[in-house]
Amino acid sequence: MLILLPVCRNLLSFLRGTCLLCRRTMRKQLDHNLTFHKLVAYMLALMTAVHTIAHLFNLERYNDSQQAADGSLSSVLSDLHQDGSDKWLNPIHSNSTTPAYVTFTSIPGLTGVIITVALILMVTSSMEFIRRSYFEVFWYTHHLFIIYFAGLVIHGIAGLVRGQTEESLKKYSPQRCAQYLVYRDGRSTHHHCKEPEFGGIPTESWKWVLAPILLYVFERILRFWRSRQRVVITKVVTHPSKVLELQMHKKGFNMEVGQYIFINCPSISLLEWHPFTLTSAPEDNFFSVHIRAAGDWTENVIDAFQQQKPKIPRIEVDGPFGTASEDVFQYEVAMLIGAGIGVTPFASVLKSIWYKFQHADQSLKTKKIYFYWLCRDTGAFAWFNDLLVSLEQEMEESGKAGFLNYRLFLTGWDNSIAGHAVLNFDTVTDVVTGLKQKTSFGRPMWSNEFSAVATAHPKSVVGVFLCGPEALAKSLQKCCHQYSRLDPRKVKFYFNKENF
Numbered sequence: 001m002l003i004l005l006p007v008c009r010n011l012l013s014f015l016r017g018t019c020l021l022c023r024r025t026m027r028k029q030l031d032h033n034l035t036f037h038k039l040v041a042y043m044l045a046l047m048t049a050v051h052t053i054a055h056l057f058n059l060e061r062y063n064d065s066q067q068a069a070d071g072s073l074s075s076v077l078s079d080l081h082q083d084g085s086d087k088w089l090n091p092i093h094s095n096s097t098t099p100a101y102v103t104f105t106s107i108p109g110l111t112g113v114i115i116t117v118a119l120i121l122m123v124t125s126s127m128e129f130i131r132r133s134y135f136e137v138f139w140y141t142h143h144l145f146i147i148y149f150a151g152l153v154i155h156g157i158a159g160l161v162r163g164q165t166e167e168s169l170k171k172y173s174p175q176r177c178a179q180y181l182v183y184r185d186g187r188s189t190h191h192h193c194k195e196p197e198f199g200g201i202p203t204e205s206w207k208w209v210l211a212p213i214l215l216y217v218f219e220r221i222l223r224f225w226r227s228r229q230r231v232v233i234t235k236v237v238t239h240p241s242k243v244l245e246l247q248m249h250k251k252g253f254n255m256e257v258g259q260y261i262f263i264n265c266p267s268i269s270l271l272e273w274h275p276f277t278l279t280s281a282p283e284d285n286f287f288s289v290h291i292r293a294a295g296d297w298t299e300n301v302i303d304a305f306q307q308q309k310p311k312i313p314r315i316e317v318d319g320p321f322g323t324a325s326e327d328v329f330q331y332e333v334a335m336l337i338g339a340g341i342g343v344t345p346f347a348s349v350l351k352s353i354w355y356k357f358q359h360a361d362q363s364l365k366t367k368k369i370y371f372y373w374l375c376r377d378t379g380a381f382a383w384f385n386d387l388l389v390s391l392e393q394e395m396e397e398s399g400k401a402g403f404l405n406y407r408l409f410l411t412g413w414d415n416s417i418a419g420h421a422v423l424n425f426d427t428v429t430d431v432v433t434g435l436k437q438k439t440s441f442g443r444p445m446w447s448n449e450f451s452a453v454a455t456a457h458p459k460s461v462v463g464v465f466l467c468g469p470e471a472l473a474k475s476l477q478k479c480c481h482q483y484s485r486l487d488p489r490k491v492k493f494y495f496n497k498e499n500f
Contacts, residue, residue: 107154231316241380
């Protein structure tokens with residue numbers, strides 16, 4: 001019942017939009033939808049193992065009862081109604097029938113095997129290594145959920161799990177008449193007891209999964225209809241470090257900062273959809289994404305647009321969908337941390353700030369933004385270099401030079417780059433980026449950064465936003481707990497991470 005709800009992205013976006021006035025901690029729970037989805041999947045796998053093992057033991061009990069000739073209650077019950085009627089209790093009707101035969105010939109057994117195999121394939125293909133290196137395997141295997149739910153609904157219709165019928169219970173009390181079955185040679189004093197009749201217990205699973213299935217079907221129909229709307233590619237830009245920027249236009253497309261879309265390129269794959277954070281601002285008259293080569297699909301997309309033979313490939317777009325970055329402007333102080341291409345949601349935020357400065361927007365709640373961008377190579381800084389230059393100029397002209405404090409960190413370099421930077425350290429602009437802010441070599445000392453922010457804003461609520469690797473997320477989350485004060489009147493750090 002719960003496994004489909006966290007992946008109903010339109011539902012989550014709707015809830016996020018309607019919870020603007022909700023408590024911050026309540027809204028943050030929507031950001032953990034994929035974590036919840038995984039936890040439910042692990043519980044499904046665990047309970048499937050328990051359920052399957054229990055049935056295997058049960059089938060062995062059925063088989064032992066059928067084979068037994070000791071006159072025990074279980075043996076007698078197994079022999080009842082074996083004349084072709086449907087009032088039997090034991091599904092093994094002869095000594096030659098084995099548990100394996102029942103498993104692979106009955107509807108419950110066969111569907112149980114199919115949905116268990118489907119679940120094993122879905123869980124194993126969802127491992128981090130496979131998702132990162134062989135996304136297509138994960139994507140296609142995960143669609144076995146259709147077979148899983150179909151098998152789940154019909155799994156119990158044959159009534160293999162049986163119990164005494166209500167009508168039989170009225171005539172035959174197990175506590176009072178059980179001995180009648182064991183001693184049917186006339187010694188029983190309960191001559192009025194009749195042989196019990198059994199029937200299959202009605203299937204219940206469809207009642208639990210019907211509503212989520214209908215909700216998910218509606219979700220897929222809505223996404224399919226939305227993805228079929230025409231997308232016009234207005235500009236294609238090739239950036240350093242194998243990054244492709246697509247600027248697009250779509251009728252009725254409305255977005256917020258930090259949101260993401262799913263993109264499909266039919267000429268490469270009809271079924272594969274990949275998520276990309278929007279790098280444009282809501283104020284732009286287009287929407288854009290930056291695609292970095294990180295696998296077969298992205299490399300093929302970049303090659304297709306660079307070659308443009310015989311024409312620009314067609315793109316389908318589904319979305320936008322909400323993320324944690326939407327809440328940036330809900331905080332007085334925000335710390336934005338992007339690692340490599342993880343800077344994309346914050347490019348949208350920074351562009352929106354530029355527009356707000358342009359139009360002298362007085363409704364902006366945020367008073368200070370700290371922006372950290374960590375890159376392995378110098379070419380990556382060119383992706384949004386023009387944006388940072390424009391922001392520097394706009395903030396100086398508007399008298400808000402202290403609004404944005406940004407730091408660029410180069411985590412991979414050689415001796416020639418470091419030596420060149422040292423020789424030109426006294427120049428006005430940075431030799432790596434051309435910006436006024438100097439590039440730092442190495443990684444930030446996060447404890448020092450958090451301590452400085454906590455000192456500068458002792459009574460503020462600080463939102464910490466990350467789009468980057470899990471190891472960095474753990475470090476930042478630890479710092480958020482360490483530097484948050486228990487006193488609600490003092491500084492408090494709230495951690496937010498992008499999850500697709």
